[in-house]
Amino acid sequence: xxxxxxxxxxxxxxxxxxxxxxxxxxxxxxxxxxxxxxxxxxxxxxxxxxxxxxxxxxxxxxxxxxxxxxxxxxxxxxxxxxxxxxxxxxxxxxxxxxxxxxxxxxxxxxxxxxxxxxxxxxxxxxxxxxxxxxxxxxxxxxxxxxxxxxxxxxxxxxxxxxxxxxxxxxxxxxxxxxxxxxxxxxxxxxxxxxxxxxxxxxxx
Numbered sequence: 723x724x725x726x727x728x729x730x731x732x733x734x735x736x737x738x739x740x741x742x743x744x745x746x747x748x749x750x751x752x753x754x755x756x757x758x759x760x761x762x763x764x765x766x767x768x769x770x771x772x773x774x775x776x777x778x779x780x781x782x783x784x785x786x787x788x789x790x791x792x793x794x795x796x797x798x799x800x801x802x803x804x805x806x807x808x809x810x811x812x813x814x815x816x817x818x819x820x821x822x823x824x825x826x827x828x829x830x831x832x833x834x835x836x837x838x839x840x841x842x843x844x845x846x847x848x849x850x851x852x853x854x855x856x857x858x859x860x861x862x863x864x865x866x867x868x869x870x871x872x873x874x875x876x877x878x879x880x881x882x883x884x885x886x887x888x889x890x891x892x893x894x895x896x897x898x899x900x901x902x903x904x905x906x907x908x909x910x911x912x913x914x915x916x917x918x919x920x921x922x923x924x925x926x
Contacts, residue, residue, distance in 0.1 A: 725762055725832045728785040731806040740780035747773075747877045751781055753888040756864075760891065762832045763861040766852060766912050769838035771871035773884075778836055778866065779807070781886055787828055788836040789821065810835075814842070822855065829859045839913040853908035857898045863912060865889035867919035887919045 728736070743749075751757075765778055765786060779786045790809040795801040810828075812821040825835050841849040856863055869885040876882040892915065898904040 725784055725834070728808075729806055731803075732785055732808065735776075735807070736780065736785075740776065743776070744780060747874060747884050748880050748882070749777065749780075749877075749884045749886065751886045751888065754781075756888045756890065757782065760864055762834050763829065763891075764852065764856055764863045765834055765836045765866060766839055766863050766916060767836065767866040767868055768913075768916050769840055769843050770868065771843070771874070773871040773874060774838075774868055775809075775836060776807075777868060777871060777884065777886060781866075781888075782834065784834050786834045786836050787825075789825070789838075822851070825855055826859050829855070829861045839909050839916070848906070848909035848913040850902060850905035850909050852912060853898075853905035854900075856912075857895050857900055857905060857908060860894045862894050863892040865892060865912060865915045865919065867916050869920070887922070889915060889919050889922075 760782070762784065765782070767774065767778060775786075775788045775790075779788075785808055787808040787810055789812045790804055791814050792811040794804060794809070795811050810821055810824055812818045825837075828835055837852045837855065839848045839852045840846060841851065852863075866889060867885075867887040869887070870877055870882050871884055873882055874884075877884045892912065895908070898908050
């Protein structure tokens with residue numbers, strides 16, 4: 723199935739606000755040509771800042787759903803905005819089966835979903851969630867490395883660049899089973915692929 727069109731708020735931000743932020747925060751996208759043939763699936767990236775979701779969303783032509791902790795949806799105004807930006811509420815610290823079902827359905831329907839293999843900014847190891855979703859849905863994964871989104875002030879004054887390094891698409895899965903070990907193994911492989919993009923960038 724094809725993805726549905728974005729709402730007017732998302733389109734407005736994508737067309738005017740995000741390009742302005744890209745200029746102000748000195749954003750550079752590397753391997754941008756790899757985005758040309760990408761249609762839908764899981765966008766997997768490291769997570770170091772709250773800036774990561776809008777940054778990734780601004781790189782893609784199609785709208786992107788992303789997971790956000792449930793408490794954010796209870797904050798006036800912010801909750802309304804992130805819903806319009808296609809955030810998916812998830813309960814932290816537990817296995818939120820409803821959120822996982824929502825993500826799986828979106829992927830089955832041909833949508834893009836941004837997933838952080840580490841789960842949150844405070845974790846530095848892969849969590850099995852992305853492996854479970856990818857293996858169960860069989861969708862491709864686009865690995866992306868973000869750099870310096872946690873140094874926004876330095877980027878704003880152009881002392882650093884915010885980098886988005888796009889990797890090669892990881893094809894739909896065929897050699898993994900629906901077991902906890904394989905969920906974790908796949909998640910670790912995705913996170914390793916993302917981290918290796920830093921080496922690819924350093925050789926350019």
